[in-house]
Amino acid sequence: MLSVQNIDKSFDSLQVIQDLSFEVKDGEFVAIIGPSGSGKSTLFQLIGGVSSIDKGAILLDGTDIQQKRGTIGYMPQQPCLLPWRTILENVTIVEELQQKPNVELAKEWLAKVGLASFINAYPNELSGGMQQRVSFIRAIVSDKPILCLDEPFSALDEFTRLEMQAWLLSIWEKYRKSILFVTHSIEEALFLADRIIVLSKRPATIKQEIIVPFARPRQEEIRHSETFTALKEQLFMFLKEEKDDAYVD
Missing domain, CATH: 3.40.50.300 (P-loop containing nucleotide triphosphate hydrolases)
Structure with a gap:
């Protein structure tokens, strides 16, 4: 709490x-x-x-x-994805900084949100909604309370905003x-x-x-x-x- x-x-x-x-x-x-x-x-x-x-x-x-620092998961207004890193590498960056990247967990979560086929893609290849999903997964794989x-x-x-609201609720529920x-x-x-x-x-x-x-x-x-x-x-x-x-x- x-x-x-x-x-x-x-x-x-x-x-x-x-x-x-x-x-x-x-x-x-x-x-x-x-x-x-x-x-x-x-x-x-x-x-x-x-x-x-x-x-x-x-x-x-x-x-x-x-x-x-590092006690909460955080998702900012903008996805803030590094353009030179793949989607998988963007998801694991926080854990890399703490020297404990969990690549398999990141892959599992990307698969859960329909992004399994994009793990080796770069941010500019994704739509705005897809980038926000990546940002959310980056926060959630940090396993903060x-x-x-x-x-x-x-x-x-x-339209994308309404879609993302429904998506967020489905994950949260x-x-x-x-x-x-x-x-x-x-x-x-x-x-x-x-x-x-x-x-x-x-x-x-x-x-x-x-x-x-x-x-x-x-x-x-x-x-x-x-x-x-x-x-x-x-x-x-x-x-x-x-x-x-x-x-x-």
Whole structure:
């Protein structure tokens, strides 16, 4: 379980995060939404050990992971694949850096997501959606207890984005890795997550938490339901309040 406890983070005189606390349980899919500039990416840097917190604690299964890199799986907005490495080599690069590459596991996962015939291909030979699958597999083969996905589908066209959402859910429902998912899309958060955390404007704190009521496995039809529409409107109003407040500060 990931436990973020009363953390603060500032950059010089700019406070980005203030007294922020939440948990992600084992096997839970939690989405984070918030206004632009509210500190979502900074939060991932803190969880991943790239940057240090000013106050509070970040615990993973009870262990303090403050400034400890390599404790989480991470998938950025862009696939960030090295163009001179094959797909298989891109998947194993994190484990290579830790001097324990598991080539067979990487091959197994690439086969599971329909990319077995592309292991010797290069990134420019793959579509955007296929590159995102490779990026996700690179994160998952690291075998970390939680995956942090930072707007992983934001650069994709609408059709590919919907396809990747369904694909991600199919993988998650089978293996139930804990996922913390940052997105700007309210609809994406509602379709994917068990729980949605709404951040306030900077300095970020939790404005609201919503339990998503839809059964698993998720069906596309829920996007057209009255409940989905009502929750989407509710979340939109939460974000609009934060944006409107930002203009009068």
